[in-house]
Amino acid sequence: MPDLGRPGAPSRRALLRGGAGLGLGLLAAPALTACGTADAEPVTSGPVDISLWTHDPGYVTTYQNAVSDAALTRGSRFDFRVDVTNAAPGDIVTRMIAQAVADGNTPDLAGVVIDQFPRVMVSGIAEHLFVDLTETVRPLGDDLLKLAPYTVEGVPYGLDSDNSISVYYYRQDLFQEHGVPEDVATWEELADHGERLATDHDISLGMVSTGDNGSIVNAFLQFLLQRGGGLFDERGEITLPSAEALEVLEFMVRGVRSGFLLALPDPYGSACAAALKSGRLAATAMPNWYNAYGLQTNVPDQAGRWRMRTLPRFSGGGHIASTLGGTAFTVLKDKPHTTAALELLRRVYLTRDGQLLRYRSGGYLPTLRSLYEDPELLAIEDEFLGQRVFDVYGRAAADLPLFHQDAGMQILTDVLGGPVLDALMGRTSPEAAIEDGLGAYRQQVKR
Known part of the structure; x- marks a missing residue:
């Protein structure tokens, strides 16, 4: 320098x-x-x-x-x-x-x-x-x-x-109606319930993004950080490929294929709003600000039906929260x-x-x-969710993963989005998608 x-x-x-x-x-x-x-x-x-x-x-x-x-x-x-x-x-x-x-x-x-x-x-x-x-x-x-x-x-x-703590928002009424425990411990267990609901009732318990590269990679990154992985380390070195990245992308691909995860262009557009309103999307992992900008904006009439909790863990390890x-x-x-x-x-x-x-x-x-x-924050009850949210935020904040960036982050997002989408749509394997994105990144960023 x-x-x-x-x-x-x-x-x-x-x-x-x-x-x-x-x-x-x-x-x-x-x-x-x-x-x-x-x-x-x-x-x-x-x-x-x-x-x-x-x-x-x-x-x-x-x-x-x-x-x-x-x-x-x-x-x-x-x-x-x-x-x-x-x-x-x-x-x-x-x-x-x-x-x-x-x-x-x-x-x-x-x-x-x-x-x-x-x-x-x-x-x-x-x-x-x-x-x-x-x-x-x-x-x-x-x-x-x-x-x-x-x-x-x-x-x-x-x-x-x-x-920006990512938590799990869910329709409590639909979980109760269809026999999904609110305290499911792992994503893998929740995926079993999600596959059943997708097959029997056309209901999904999460979503992934399939629109622009930014939204695609953000959805992947949110799961990846929770699993204990990342795209860069504290020195700015890229950490792909990794076992965590492959596991997360395989999880997302299986979820889309089974219907457990709903593929949507973005978490804020008309397609997502329609899925929320119809009950087609009954849960999602998103940050705290999605309560106001995603749920309350699109389905204000569903106040009192939604709840939030910490994220289910991946059985292989990681955290009970993420960030986005x-x-x-x-x-x-x-x-x-x-x-x-x-x-x-x-x-x-x-x-x-x-x-x-x-x-x-x-x-x-x-x-x-x-x-x-803080007692003042712990006493706050969210009117839309009908619960004391800092009980959840406190547990999540204590186990929040670190997110490191590097100057090449925007380039990586641009070149990784397409391969991840190809994997989600079944056009390539998760392993090939990660290798393709990494190869394109290394062609542009010489180190």
Whole structure:
């Protein structure tokens, strides 16, 4: 990695321009407006407008609530306000780097969706754009969860907004009607029930995605992480092929073939909505946010019929939970408002009051392990599900797998999606699918 501190080293602007040539899509990226300029004096106190770029209105609400919360901001040297720019997840990263290349106005705080973060893991871009959060998170130690996806060469650059804990949602009424125990221990046992229901009643107890490469690989990855595998390790080395990956894909293929798992283009589209409404899809493994965005959005009339539990284990090992999705907030470095933005992020993301505010504002699960034992959260009953959800989330958070990324994650997703789909559709074997995806990846990523 280039050392920008030594004589003759490339400038940050030159390095970022070089990164643009690595497929970052910066050409013709329209400029975004933000407050402040790179050569202004650092703001150390008083009123400050934090420039916030995000794709999700929930984060806008969260930060607006935070800066108006007297208890959360008590004792700060700053009088915070937020100046929001909304953009699509890919555009945020593209335009942020484009502005940095042009010495233009970048945000103070940027929400980077988890599948976009690999774009800043290449060529030291994260190092030269974002504040190193090592000292910020050090006091929390192991209490802070989900740093791994936003860590580059051991350095954390983003704090996730949501633990994105995958649980098992199921129609309690249909389970009772058809004799499916709610406490089934393993996926293999549940698959036996699912095959029976698919044959006798055209009901599935889970789903896989068959649409775009991202949705296909995400469905595979969610099971793979639960089984104890992954796509990359903490050093950024690809971990395919693996026994866990083959086992998971074989499980998915068998599930689709038997009808236990329903093949759908995506978990949010019209086909999935129809399957939920008809009872054709009576259960699914999805993250906590699927309650609001998948179930309540599509089947609000089914309130009280759905429940959630931790995931059944794979008989071969692994975890009782998984994870899928997320958005990390990063602080842009060397800007007039960098100190203020870092303090705001710390207050909203690394304190009890901030994490409770985020849950109340947008349903974002805490990323502090200790809060899963907090009496205020344990007392919360979800109206749609009709149960105390933190009883489940607490057990799941204690056994949550780590998810590591690498700069090649988007390439791997693109080349692995097709072979996985071929396996699900019976056009190739699971073993050949993994080998084909890995071979295509190695052709593009030389190491």
